[in-house]
Amino acid sequence: MIFYLTGGLIVASTAMAITRRHMVHAVIYLLFSFFGTAILFYLLGAPLLAALWVIIYAGAIMVLFLFVVMMIRTDATEEVMFPLNQWLPAAIFGAIYMAVGAAVVLMTPGTEVALPLMAGSPREFALYVFQNHWLSIEIVSLLLLVALVGAMSLGRGKGRDRTEDEA
Amino acid sequence: MNGITHLEMYQFVSLMLLGLGLFGLVRRRSLVGMLISVELMLNGAGLSIVASGQLTPASAAMGQLATLFVMGLAAAEVALILAIIIVVSRRFGHIESNNLRTMRG
Incomplete structure (x- = not known):
């Protein structure tokens, strides 16, 4: 249930992030998308990665984005919508990738069985990383x-x- | 929710992120907007890798490690590209990718 809520939130905020004309708004929606991804990581049993995702992406990278957006002059009002013949190929390419990927996911054998979630605690993960x-x-x-x-x-x-x- | 497992749902979400990021990359005009779209695609890639690592027999720590690398790569990439964007905006006064034609050093 939490997964559906978060997944819907991620997709919606991603769609907002790529369509907002004002760059600061786009960055804020990107932030929401990253937070949602961190929640999904936590649900998947990777708490260390969720924390790192919030710290690095939602913290550091977003601050960097905001600084640059405010430093340079972005002419937000000038960013007009593309005409249809220019954004239609973009939409088609995106849709083709999504369709092919969905077909790959659905046709791969072995995905029918639901496997138990493997939790990786931060300690195990750190030991694995720095030993191997x-x-x-x-x-x-x-x-x-x-x-x-x-x-x-x-x-x-x-x-x-x-x-x-x-x- | 019969027939569709958790793994497939996670992969669908990450695919959607990839497709939306690709769409945004082609559609956006300014360099910052294109960089935002690339970040979204990397976000989807990280989600897909972690879901694959946690929900399949593959090693969970390996998947998390790969996502850690994606994170480091994205951080390096963002730092460099934002520096390039600052230089471009200083030199040309705008960051519209349509109007950038010269690439003289």
């Missing part, structure tokens, strides 16, 4: 560091160039 996959975790953190440094150098260097060009 510590190298991949380090690689991902290195990737984050590189992305951070790249973002910083991109933001600072190009800004200075531009002011020199204009002056």
